[in-house]
Amino acid sequence: MPLYPLFADLNDRHVLVVGGGDVAARKTAMLLKAGAKVTVGAPVLAPELREWVQQGRIIYKSGAYQPDWLDGTWLVIAATRSRPLNARIAADGHVRQRLVNVVDDPALSSFQVPALIDRSPLLVAISSHGAAPMLVRRLRERIESLLDPALGSLLQLAQRYRARIRARHTDHTQHRRFYDWLHDGPVHALLRAAQPLHAERQLVAALADRAVPKATGSIALVGAGPGDPGLLTLRALRALNEADVILHDALISEPILDLARRDALRITVGKRGGGTHTPQASIHALMLEHARAGQRVVRLKGGDPFVFGRGGEELEFLRAHNVSYEVVPGITAALACAAYSGVPLTHRDHAQSVRLVTAHCGQSLNTLDWSELARERQTLAIYMGVGQLDELTQELIAHGRGGDTPFALIENGTLPQQRTLTGKLGDLPALATRHAISAPALLILGEVAAQADAAHWYGELLGDPPQHLAYLRTLADAA
Structure with missing residues (x-):
């Protein structure tokens, strides 16, 4: 028989928990959050439960379980380590017509405690009748990622104004x-922007007018990270699932786009490797067009919108045209590529600072302070520099950076086709040519880059000689 779903109001109602361990403490915490008057019975208590007794938050019955503990309770949770004792508690509870949950034992239970997604007053409960708790956990994680944390605040606001909304708009x-x-x-x-007073003022202003407010469009500048869909933030995933229109860079991977709402309009913008080019002014025009049509637009950018992503320019444009917006940060390539190659960007012994540098064209190279960049005990993370490796190497060495400075050049960082090339600065252009490294690739330069040879863990590791050949030779020598 299926379970009958039920949300119980336990506020100021007596509940018994039998057991004094960590499991009993977890169950007690949930009951206290629901406002229940909790009695815990056990010979000894875990530290957290003892603290709650001292604070007067729970009642403690010391010693072995007694059937009269059930008197006056609405429901019972058996959380002891003894199945015979749990069975006895369940039997006593059933005789007294109490609802009983025996932790991890559906056969003895008359109710199940579901997996819970809490956006109070919104609660989403999931149960498998105790048959597949691991599957329930996975489903809970999936649903949790889709529900905006601000939903709770929105529902509370709607609850406070429910009567006024019904009075103002009687037509269904x-x-x-x-x-x-x-x-x-x-x-x-x-509310998502943590501005509850402004949100309430908007609601009050809307209720002052009998007409239903027209839908207003909005823009979310969303960082998609470096390519691995697993590195998307939960907020970015929610934005993709709510989008009507997605304006995405050419470098956004298909697995990330596959996570978006299926019926969203997708428009490719930006450029890749000097190929097709969407001017920034055209991107601005597209954002404005769709926002003014009342649509939710996601401007999806590789990495982070504010790290070499022109997010600042787009924000200025949106402000100038009075378009509502939010910014969802993404993991920038320097952080992700370094992590996937085992390179710490800072290290107590080698680097006390990190510089993020773009070298996407010759003009940008001319604006760099090479004497500062050539200093030791710092890490350089150079974006979009594959086409200028000769110039980069020459300038850094000319301004004092040693030719033996370690580097790690990461191609297609975090993607299945990631390759990491390591070596010394003086050999960088030749090695990159030999291994046909192409964009997108990020260059990490500094003493910390040497860590990649030992700590690299993702994708293919290249070097001079190639690392896999050196490893095979080591095995041959050992044999």
């Missing part, structure tokens, strides 16, 4: 459209 269609606006419009956006 208008009533539904108002709630659609409440969820999709500026109120929810302001």
Whole structure:
């Protein structure tokens, strides 16, 4: 038989937990959060439970379980390590018509404690009737990632104004459209931006007008990270699932786009390796067009929008045109490529600072302070520099950086085809040519880059000689 789903109001109601270990403490914490008056019975208590007794938050019954502990309780949780004792507690509870949960034992239980996603007052509960708790955990993680944390605040606000909303919009269609606006419009956006007072003012202003507010568009500048979809933030994933339109860079990987809402309009913008080019002004025009049409637009950028991503320019444009926006940071390539190659960007013994540098064209090279970049005991993370490796090497060595400085050149960082080339600065251009390194690639230069030879863990490791050949030779010598 399927379980009957039920949300119980336990506020100021007595609940018994039998058991004094960590599991009992976890169950007690959930009950206290629900406002229950909790009695815990056990010979000894875990430190957390003892602390709650001292604080007066729970009642403690010391000693072995007694059936009269059940008197006056609404429900019971058996969390002891003894199945015979748990079975006895369950039997006593059933005789007294109490709801009983025996932890991890559905056969003895008359109710199950579901996996819970808490966006109070919104609660989402998942149960497999105790058959597949690991699957339930996975489902909970998936749903958790899709539900905006600001939903709880939105529901609380809607709850406070429910009567006024119903009085203002008595027509069913208008009533539904108002709630659609409440969820999709500026109120929810302001709550996500941690501006509850402004959100409430927007709601009050909307209720002053009998007409349902028109849908207003918005822009989310979203960092997609370096390519591995597993590095997307939860907020970025939610934005992709809510988007009507996605304006994405050419470097955004298909696995990331596959996570987006299926019916969203996808438009490729940007350029790759000097190929097709969407001017920045055209990107601005597309953002404005779709936002003014009342659509939720995601401007999806590789890495982080504010690290060599023109996010600042786009934000200035949106402000100038009074378009609502939010910014969702992404993991920038320097952090991700270094991590996937086993390179710490800072190290107590080798580097006390990191410089993020772009070298995507000759003009950008001319603006760099080479004497500062050539200093030791710092790490350089150079973006978009594959086409200028000769110039980079010459300038750094000319300004005092040693030709034996270690480097790690990471191609297609975090993607399955990642390759990491290591060596010395003086050999960088020749090695990159020999191994046909191409964009996108990130150069890490400094003493920390030597860590890649030992700590590299993802993708193919290249060197001079290639690292896999050196490893085979080591094995041959040992044989």
